[in-house]
Amino acid sequence: MQKTAAILAIGDELLSGRTRDANMHYLAGWLTERGVELKEARVVGDDSDDIGAALNALRGKYDYVFTSGGIGPTHDDITVDAIAAALGVSVIEHPRAAAMIRHYYSKRDIEVTPARLRMARTPEGAHLIENPVSGAPGVRIENIFVMAGVPRIFQAMLNAIEGEIERGAVIHARAATAPNLPESMLADQLREIQGALKGVSLGSYPIDGDEKGVTVVARSMDEAVATSAIEAVCAAMRALGVDPRLEDRR
Amino acid sequence: MQKTAAILAIGDELLSGRTRDANMHYLAGWLTERGVELKEARVVGDDSDDIGAALNALRGKYDYVFTSGGIGPTHDDITVDAIAAALGVSVIEHPRAAAMIRHYYSKRDIEVTPARLRMARTPEGAHLIENPVSGAPGVRIENIFVMAGVPRIFQAMLNAIEGEIERGAVIHARAATAPNLPESMLADQLREIQGALKGVSLGSYPIDGDEKGVTVVARSMDEAVATSAIEAVCAAMRALGVDPRLEDRR
CATH class of the missing domain: 3.30.70.260 (ACT domain)
Structure with a gap:
């Protein structure tokens, strides 16, 4: 039995026409190669209610849900908070995420500011997804993979979760x-x-x-x-x- | 008050990774220039229930819904039937659509086959959207614009409905x-x-x-x-x- 998946791409810039989403297409090919069926894709803006409604519709319906976007250091990055709210859990500073971010920046002699540490915030109960590109990790909670919007980081995070995806018969x-x-x-x-x-x-x-x-x-x-x-x-x-x-x- | 819109892109090829959707991004820019806010995008496969569920969720929520894909002459083009089923109306052969298709092909000395006439089928009560590229029209029913998946035709159909979209204040x-x-x-x-x-x-x-x-x-x-x-x-x-x-x- 093939596993099923959905992607929820998040960002005002995708709906204003500023940015053309690339992650949906990349994920589609990646899942197909692994015998997982991408069944649905959605794009919503940086709005907590819209993110939550889409996430709750998708996470009960498919085996895996991937989100992309909105996990950076700035005020418009609200994905972690929106997902925590949708799941009814609180947001914590994840100790290992904070350590990873401190390590990444210290090694490069860059100051670890509060904005950078914001990227260590996760829904309570989450696991981390390694980010070899820019330090700040993604997050897995339940069947949801919360990943970066920048395509190179999104792709690196997919590599990092390779072992967590159950492969099916390839079509x-x-x-x-x-x-x-x-x-x-x-x-x-x-x-x-x-x-x-x-x-x-x-x-x-x-x-x-x-x-x-x-x-x-x-x-x-x-x-x-x-x-x-x-x-x-x-x-x-x-x-x-x-x-x-x-x-x-x- | 700005009008709101959503797009529903339809096609297995978008979810298998074969084809990278281009219409969502184009529509986003087109609507932004006209002061209409694209609030949500969805992609589903060639499945009547999936198309119907997405359409019914979107058409009640936004002022305009655009669909792309699945209105060609082949067996996998099921958008018209799926939309009619979702709206609870029957599918008819639209006399003016049939005339447009006959005219388009006769002018080019090409036979008007039953497969080509399939493209004249519309949900009952629909209006037509002119297709200057390849003859077979799109369809408007209620607040839904049913358009082709081929980007050049999708874009030509947008030009054709220019007058039906209420412009808002441009951001x-x-x-x-x-x-x-x-x-x-x-x-x-x-x-x-x-x-x-x-x-x-x-x-x-x-x-x-x-x-x-x-x-x-x-x-x-x-x-x-x-x-x-x-x-x-x-x-x-x-x-x-x-x-x-x-x-x-x-």
Whole structure:
């Protein structure tokens, strides 16, 4: 049985158009490679009630919830407080987090200010997630991983929790691209192949770049089924006079 | 009073890591320029229940809901059916949509297949959203705008609904960047400026590219307040020995 997951990205800057979120897409690929199914993503602003409502909706529904953003040293970093409030626990200064932050800055001859120590605050009962990039740790509490918004730190924190994620069967994916073929030309054939084969999911994605055309992806827990499905798709593409390009990809 | 909005991006490919969503970020900027506040974004897969649950949560909460994805001609395009089910209305073949699709393909000497006509199906009571790129229209029903997932078509459909969105007061934003300054050095000063000025929201965003540093954005409905806030931020940056770079941006 595959585990399920959701991500909650937090930050006004994501909703104002200032910043384009990168963590959702990275996490999606990372989880897929580990056989964990990302089922839902949400983005909310720096608002404690909005964060809490989204978190409470997601944490009961999925095996893992990842948050990104709002755990830095400034006044607009409210994720830890919002999560503690949503869980009904208090916020403490985590002794080991404080030690990690003191160690990180002292080693670099930088003063350990109260603002920096703010990053040692965690919901009571939390475990820490190592941050090799910039010292201040992330936090795990229950099934929630509270991580940084800066993509390089988010990714480093994912590495750090590798062992805490239960891997599942990886879905086998095969893709075939038909250059210059409008996807509507293939619609009937795809519906038929989808109906005839069990345990496969066919996705059809129009390409709208310099090259036009369509990519069809067959996904299955059974590698042989994914392969037969994509072979049937390729045959349908060839029958329409195009030469499909094959790829192994999600 | 600013109107509020949410986006619901739909597609397995967004959650598998195959495709990086681009519409959320584009819409965020587009709405901000029009004085509409994007409050929440969600991504769900091609699952009728998941689409319906998210849609029903969002449409009662915000003035406008935009969906992207799942309105093409293939079997995995289920957005129209899922939305009709969520609203408790039936799906019809919309006569004008069918005419638009027939016209688009006939003009190009392409056959109008049943798969292509599938794109004329709408929830009963819907209005159409013109699609100058590829013929098949989007759909508006109640406060929901049902749009394509392909970014170029999504953007063209936004142009087409320009007149249906009630503009609000545009938020004034001023940004100051301090190269090579860790944001924790500014945390106390930002908290103080935020506390002293009314009607302004200060955001602090660490930069993690080739250049390090921090960008602070002051947002306010009152241009003069945004300007005073950013001037105070710049003074604090200068007091730390850095020369800030100013920008007008969200």
